Amino acid sequence: MTHDIxxxxxxxxxxxxxxxxxxxxxxxxxxxxxxxxxxxxxEVMLLGRHITEAPHITSRICGICAISHTLASIKACESAxxxxxxxxxxxxxxxxxHAEVLQSHILHLYLLVAPDFFNVGSVIPLARSNPEVVKRxxxxxxxxxxxxxxxxxxxxxxxxxxxxxxxRIPAKKDLEEVRKVLESAIPDIDExxxxxxxxxxxxFNRETRYCSLKDKGDYALYDGKLxxxxxxxxxxxxxxxxITESVIEYSTAKHASSGDSSIMVGALARxxxxxxxxxxxAKEAAQRLGLTLPCxxxxxxxxxxxxxxxxxxxxxxxxxxxxxxxxxxxGVGRVDVREGLGVGVxxxxxxxxxxxxxxxxxxxxxxxxxxxxxxxNLANIEEDIEALVPGILGLSKVEMxxxxxxxxxxxxxxxxCSSHFLEVKFIE
Amino acid sequence: MSDDRLLILGLGNILMGxxxxxxxxxxxxxxxxxxxxIDVIDGGTPGIxxxxxxxxxxxxxxxxxxxxxxxxxxxxxxxxxxxxxxxxYDDFSAHDVELTSVLRLMRTLDMDMPEIKxxxxxxxNIYPGIGLSDECKRFIPEAIxxxxxxxxxxxxxxxx
Numbered sequence: 001m002t003h004d005i006x007x008x009x010x011x012x013x014x015x016x017x018x019x020x021x022x023x024x025x026x027x028x029x030x031x032x033x034x035x036x037x038x039x040x041x042x043e044v045m046l047l048g049r050h051i052t053e054a055p056h057i058t059s060r061i062c063g064i065c066a067i068s069h070t071l072a073s074i075k076a077c078e079s080a081x082x083x084x085x086x087x088x089x090x091x092x093x094x095x096x097x098h099a100e101v102l103q104s105h106i107l108h109l110y111l112l113v114a115p116d117f118f119n120v121g122s123v124i125p126l127a128r129s130n131p132e133v134v135k136r137x138x139x140x141x142x143x144x145x146x147x148x149x150x151x152x153x154x155x156x157x158x159x160x161x162x163x164x165x166x167x168r169i170p171a172k173k174d175l176e177e178v179r180k181v182l183e184s185a186i187p188d189i190d191e192x193x194x195x196x197x198x199x200x201x202x203x204f205n206r207e208t209r210y211c212s213l214k215d216k217g218d219y220a221l222y223d224g225k226l227x228x229x230x231x232x233x234x235x236x237x238x239x240x241x242x243i244t245e246s247v248i249e250y251s252t253a254k255h256a257s258s259g260d261s262s263i264m265v266g267a268l269a270r271x272x273x274x275x276x277x278x279x280x281x282a283k284e285a286a287q288r289l290g291l292t293l294p295c296x297x298x299x300x301x302x303x304x305x306x307x308x309x310x311x312x313x314x315x316x317x318x319x320x321x322x323x324x325x326x327x328x329x330x331g332v333g334r335v336d337v338r339e340g341l342g343v344g345v346x347x348x349x350x351x352x353x354x355x356x357x358x359x360x361x362x363x364x365x366x367x368x369x370x371x372x373x374x375x376x377n378l379a380n381i382e383e384d385i386e387a388l389v390p391g392i393l394g395l396s397k398v399e400m401x402x403x404x405x406x407x408x409x410x411x412x413x414x415x416x417c418s419s420h421f422l423e424v425k426f427i428e
Numbered sequence: 429m430s431d432d433r434l435l436i437l438g439l440g441n442i443l444m445g446x447x448x449x450x451x452x453x454x455x456x457x458x459x460x461x462x463x464x465x466i467d468v469i470d471g472g473t474p475g476i477x478x479x480x481x482x483x484x485x486x487x488x489x490x491x492x493x494x495x496x497x498x499x500x501x502x503x504x505x506x507x508x509x510x511x512x513x514x515x516x517y518d519d520f521s522a523h524d525v526e527l528t529s530v531l532r533l534m535r536t537l538d539m540d541m542p543e544i545k546x547x548x549x550x551x552x553n554i555y556p557g558i559g560l561s562d563e564c565k566r567f568i569p570e571a572i573x574x575x576x577x578x579x580x581x582x583x584x585x586x587x588x
Contacts, residue, residue, distance in 0.1 A: 057558075060472060107476060127533060128536055144479055156472045
């Protein structure tokens with residue numbers, strides 16, 4: 001049996017990627033996940049800029065992960081300049097990371113994944129047949145946006161966060177508003193768990209190396225050391241010992257590996273590494289959703305995203321309680337520049353996000369490196385496809401394509417470089 | 429929904445050359461003494477979050493780079509949402525959530541829609557890099573003049 005599958009522009013993923021798969025008599029002859037867009041040029045734009053500009057520039061890399069890029073950048077700057085933020089600053093940043101993870105996961109689950117389970121091509125027909133489902137997703141997304149608006153002006157390209165702290169200290173009433181917004185989301189997130197509980201996730205398992213941050217205290221999204229079961233802990237400054245990037249001929253994004261293995265990053269990797277630190281409500285959700293850890297089914301990354309969404313809501317309420325009750329210490333102190341090298345890593349919605357800057361004694365960026373989560377997952381996706389295909393050869397080509405697209409989509413790849421465009425046709 | 433406020437919203441990515449023209453115009457508009465009833469916002473690349481931005485206003489002027497398919501690409505175009513090509517298929521991808529998809533979703537969900545006027549700025553160089561091409565830059569004064577006029581900031585003209 002021969003299949004020649006060429007998925008040009010995989011649908012419902014962020015950005016443009018093609019999948020080339022050539023199967024002859026049950027054997028894969030050719031397999032390529034071609035990435036035709038990449039954000040790596042953005043590093044060049046940082047060269048020659050003052051280090052304090054970096055968070056504002058990198059916040060523009062992605063409209064979906066703007067908080068993550070901003071915070072990875074801020075952490076790299078603070079590391080290079082030897083600045084230690086206050087406990088309140090860290091707590092507020094953690095709440096903002098939660099908000100971003102929540103909004104990104106909800107966007108993926110409701111707008112991109114849910115149509116698969118209704119056998120429709122996109123969220124548009126889903127909005128026609130089940131408007132209440134889509135509206136619930138939009139309400140949850142708005143919750144996260146509201147939190148960012150209250151704390152840092154907005155979610156897209158946040159303007160309130162900077163090296164050292166926050167441009168504006170949130171008032172008590174702001175924090176009360178954040179609490180109200182979070183509490184208002186509880187019925188919808190609970191209903192979301194019920195909704196996804198009933199959906200049939202394909203069964204496919206393959207062991208790989210799960211990489212994420214891991215912290216001693218909290219479930220690691222903002223801080224921690226680099227971790228995989230095989231590598232144990234690695235300091236973020238030593239990230240080159242933990243992760244290796246390589247150039248692939250057919251892809252404008254590099255591939256990544258750790259040791260001799262491809263790696264998986266993102267929600268499922270984090271849950272595999274840090275499940276015990278989830279909030280009780282998130283653990284309860286995992287149980288309701290049938291997610292048992294460790295889990296080696298990449299399709300379950302979607303379910304892991306939902307479990308993290310539950311965690312983000314409940315853990316944000318806990319973090320709010322930990323903020324200073326009196327005047328918070330979140331203002332920006334004096335930023336003294338010096339020559340140095342700094343690394344900042346956060347867990348963006350799709351996985352570990354690395355920023356590294358080298359600066360001279362005037363604070364001018366002389367070197368920059370940025371590793372995005374999707375690039376880290378690409379080799380792993382290819383290996384998953386290789387392992388998956390023999391088991392689905394009996395399916396029709398249409399069903400095979402659907403199963404393959406669902407697999408790629410389960411990783412929630414963010415391929416593109418954020419260019420925003422309108423296409424207009426003028427009738428002359 | 430705000431009845432009396434006008435939103436002037438710039439869209440695009442300043443890291444992608446001329447794609448960021450909307451942001452540059454917004455930054456210039458912010459320096460002008462516009463009436464208090466006008467909100468001028470640098471929207472960046474909001475994707476689906478555009479819904480939240482649009483749904484709180486009755487009148488919106490969007491400023492964005494436009495990629496033309498045929499026709500005259502040498503100047504500023506003013507278009508309505510209906511002028512934008514609607515895809516023949518029901519595709520919807522998060523990053524690709526351009527204005528058409530967002531408007532389409534809002535309409536499908538029967539959400540309140542503002543009156544929208546789109547100022548399409550000709551984009552010549554869409555490539556990673558900060559800064560506009562000279563060809564693109566030369567249209568900024570004209571665009572600002574025009575936005576001032578249709579927003580009622582000049583000559584007290586009514587919106588739309």
